[in-house]
Amino acid sequence: MKTQAEARRVFRALAAQYPNADTELHYRDPFELLVATILSAQTTDARVNEVTPGLFQRYPDAASLAAADEEELQAAIKPTGFFRQKARALIGMSRGLVLQHGGLVPASLEALVTLPGVGRKTANVVLAHALGVPALPVDRHVLRVSNRIGLANGDDPNLVEQQLCALLPKKQWTRASDTLILHGRRVCKPRPLCDRCCVRRDCDYYQRRP
Numbered sequence: 579m580k581t582q583a584e585a586r587r588v589f590r591a592l593a594a595q596y597p598n599a600d601t602e603l604h605y606r607d608p609f610e611l612l613v614a615t616i617l618s619a620q621t622t623d624a625r626v627n628e629v630t631p632g633l634f635q636r637y638p639d640a641a642s643l644a645a646a647d648e649e650e651l652q653a654a655i656k657p658t659g660f661f662r663q664k665a666r667a668l669i670g671m672s673r674g675l676v677l678q679h680g681g682l683v684p685a686s687l688e689a690l691v692t693l694p695g696v697g698r699k700t701a702n703v704v705l706a707h708a709l710g711v712p713a714l715p716v717d718r719h720v721l722r723v724s725n726r727i728g729l730a731n732g733d734d735p736n737l738v739e740q741q742l743c744a745l746l747p748k749k750q751w752t753r754a755s756d757t758l759i760l761h762g763r764r765v766c767k768p769r770p771l772c773d774r775c776c777v778r779r780d781c782d783y784y785q786r787r788p
């Protein structure tokens with residue numbers, strides 16, 4: 579496992595490589611990001627961004643989505659896949675917001691994860707990007723890349739989140755997640771492009787390769 583100093587060097591290199599790292603989901607407020615993040619499961623951000631403009635026109639807030647006709651909602655989100663589960667989650671989540679939070683998205687991890695369809699990663703995405711709360715979302719890219727480099731050790735997202743958070747000051751958490759995600763999408767893919775990688779000298783996987 580990397581020391582804090584080594585981790586800082588890795589994240590400095592990644593930040594230079596991806597200076598504008600941010601979520602690629604389009605949103606205008608916390609509610610829209612919460613919906614978009616739920617829709618992003620098992621699909622690409624680009625596909626979600628194709629669907630959400632029309633969706634938010636039809637359902638601009640938690641109250642309208644809570645009252646949605648389920649079949650109509652399924653049709654609207656079908657291109658994102660798993661549309662029956664996602665429609666159920668969106669309606670349940672919106673009802674939770676209306677009944678428990680006055681229709682607003684709470685700025686608390688504990689409150690967010692009690693909403694239907696909202697796991698820790700989704701909650702952290704919304705906290706970090708739309709609510710200004712330091713958080714480090716761990717998705718499959720963060721898991722893979724952080725384990726390969728040696729920034730984390732394990733396949734439990736909660737544990738990896740703790741390990742990464744311990745290496746960095748709070749104000750760098752969100753940026754760290756965003757850069758690891760971009761690096762995982764573009765370079766450290768399931769089959770990694772190590773020859774193009776800016777952190778290979780600090781990467782355990784690269785150093786141990788045969």
Ligand code: SF4
Binds near residue numbers: 765773775778
């Ligand atoms: S050197 Fe290879 S395995 Fe290591 S982070 Fe870069 S792309 Fe991933």
